[in-house]
Amino acid sequence: MLVDIVPVGDVPANIKRQASDGLRSVYDCEVNVHEPQSIPNGAYDSNRNQYGAEEFIKLASRVGDGEKNIAVTTKDLFYRRRNYVFGLAYLDGNGSVVSTYRLQTSSDGGFSNKDAGEIFGDRVRKEIVHEIGHTLGLEHCDNNRCVMNFSPTVREVDVKEQSLCGSCQRQVL
Template identity: 80%
Template sequence: MHVDIVPVGEVSAQVKREASDGLRSVYDCEVSMHEPQSIPAGAYDGDRDQYRAEEFIDLARRVGSGGKNIAITPKDLFYRRRNYVFGLAYLGGSGSVISTYRLQTSSDGGFSNRSAGEIFSQRVRKEVVHEVGHTLGLEHCDNKRCVMNFSPTVRQVDVKEVSLCGSCQRNVL
């Protein structure tokens, strides 16, 4: 499998590296880094002061060169009536997106003794692996430690591992 990471907007080298490393470690896949892209026209919703996640997925699908393509952006994303999303993917699709905007809180609420930088890096890895998992056909998992567990808060993201549980591994690999 080949995953193309599509940076959209100003994405740091650290975020690109963490995303790439996370995908390689969990899916043992080839990862490429696409040229940075501009924010998609029409993605911004002025009433919400947020960006439509599906526009970033469409961009990743259009310009990405992988069988799976994931956009990464620092912009605050939403989807339909949800207040925000960390990421979005269509089940079995070729495109997905994550936003680092809400992953950058300074602490994990005392869950660990890791630095803010380490916590952020782990969140990026988890969200990238999670969204690409959806493109591989994985749905949300009930196992709170599985990376495919639905996590609407950063606290719940922090509880997850950067790996698939046995059941999800059997369904994808």
């Protein structure tokens, strides 16, 4: 399987590296990182001061030529009535998106810069693996240690492992 990472906007190299590493380690896939793309026209909602996640998925699907394509952005995303999303993917689709905006949070306080950087990197890897899991047909998992567990807050992201549980792993084989 080939997964294309499509950076949207100014995405730092360490984020692209974390995304690639997470995908390779969990799905044993090839990863291609595209050149950065501009924010999609019409994605910004001035009433919310956020960006619509679906526009980023459409962009990833257009630009990426992998079997699975994922947009990665530092912008704050929303989806429908949700206040925010870390990411979004359509079940069994080929496009998805992850935002790093809310994965860095003030709850990281008290950690050294090195620890905070490692925590942030772990979160990026988990969310990338999670969204690509949806494109592979995986739904949310009840196991709170599984990367496919629904995590509406960073604290819940932090509880998860960076890998699939045995049940989810069997579904993608």
